[in-house]
Amino acid sequence: MNWNLLYKRAYIPYSERPAACVVESKNGHFYAGVRIENVSYPITIPAVQSACAICLSEGEIPAGLYIENREFDQLDFWVKEFNLKVHEVESPPIENTEDLFHPADNNFNTLPKLKSLLTKAVTPNSDFPVSAMLFTNDGYFEGVNIEVSDWTKGLCAERVVIAKAITAGITEFEKLEIHTKKGEISSPCGACRQVIAEFLPYHEIKLHHAEGTLSEHLSIDLLPFNFKSASLKKQG
Template sequence: MNWSSLNDRAYAPYSGKSKACVVESRSGKLFAGVRTENISYPITIPAVQAACAICLSEKEIPAKLYLEGDELDQLHFWKKEFQLEIIKTDSLPESPLEDPHKKWNADLDITARLKELLDQAVIPNSDFPVSALLFTSDGYLEGVNIEVSDWTKGLCAERVALSKAIAAGVREFTRLEIHTKKGEISSPCGACRQVITEFLPYNDIILHHADGTSSEHLTLDLLPFNFKSSSLKK
C-alpha cells in the first residue's frame, strides 16, 4: 500500500480532489481515512475526520496523523482535539493498516452484534448510542456514532461504517442495518439519508428499534425527492 493507491480509494467525483491520511492510535494501530464526497457538498466527509472517527469507533485514541502533503480539511481541529503528532511523509507506515471489512460468518447474530456495538459509541454530548452494520456480498463493516467537542465534527454510525468501507476500497453494498438503544424508533438522520442514498440508492435499510421490533425500508423511500444532478460531476 502506498499513498497513490490509498488516494485512489477516495470518493471525489465532484471536486476531483482525492485526499487520504492515516491515523495511528496510542496503542499503535493504523486506521486509514479518505475523502468521501457527497452530491450535497456540505456533508462531504474529509479524510482526517473519517480516520479519527474510525479510530475512535474501534475504542482507540488517535495519537499520530500521517499525511503526504499540506492540505487536509479539518486538520487544525483534529490536531488540537487529540494533540495529534503530525507526520508528513512520502511513504505510509510500514505496519499494516487495520482492515475493517469483516468476513461473513453464518453464526453472526446481527441483532446481538448491533446491541454489543452500542457500548462502543462515543457519545459524551448526547448519551444516545447508535450502531450500524453495512453488509457486502461476503462480509460487513461496523459503525457507531462518534461525538467530539465540536458537534459539527461528529459522525453518525451509518457514516462511520461507510467511511470504513470507502477507505478499505469497498464500494458494493447489499444492505444496511441500524440499531438505537433509546428513542421511539431507529431512524437515520437527514444527512445520513443523503449519504446512504449516494451509495445504496436501491438497497434495503433494516431498522432495529429500541422496543425490540424492526422494520424494513428501501433507501429511496426514506428520502423521496433526494438531491441529485449529473451536471455536478466532473
C-alpha cells in the same frame, strides 16, 4: 501500501481532489481515512475526520497523524482536539485497510452484535449511542456514532461504517442495519439519508428499534425526491 492507492479509494467525483491520511492510536494501531464527497457538499467527509472517527469507533484514541505535504480540510481542528503529532511521510505506515472487514457468516444473527457495538459509541454530548452494520457480498463492516467537542464535527454510525468500507476499497453494498439503545424508533438522520442515497440508492435498510421491533425499508423510501448526483456537472 502507497499514498496513490489510498488516493484512488477516495470518493471525489465532484472535485477530483483526492485526500487520504493515516491516524495512529495511542495503542500503536493504524487507521486510514479518505475524502468522501457527497452531492450535498456540506456532508462531505474530509480524510482526517474519516480516519479519526474510524479510530474512535474502534475504542481507541488518536495520537499521531501521517500525511503527505498537501492541504487538508479540518486538519487544525483534529490536531488540536487530540493533540496529534503530525508526520509528513512519503508513504503511509500501513500495510492494508481490510483489517476492519468481517467475513460473511450464513448463520449470523445481527441483533446481538448491534447491541454489543453500542458500548463502543462515543456520545459524551447526547448519550444516544447508535450502531450500524454495512453488508457486502463477502462480509460486513461495523460502525458507531462519534461525538467530539465540536458538535458539527461528529459522525453518525451510518457514515462511520460507510467511511470504513470506502477506505477499504469496497463500494458494492447489499444492505445496512441500524440499532439504537434509546428513543421511539431507530432511524437515520437527514444527513445520513442523503449519504445513504449516494452509496446505497435502492438497497435494503433494516432498523432495529430500541423497544425490540424491526422495520425494513428501501433506502429510496427514506429520502424520496432526494438530490441526485446526476443533477450536477462532474469534473472531466
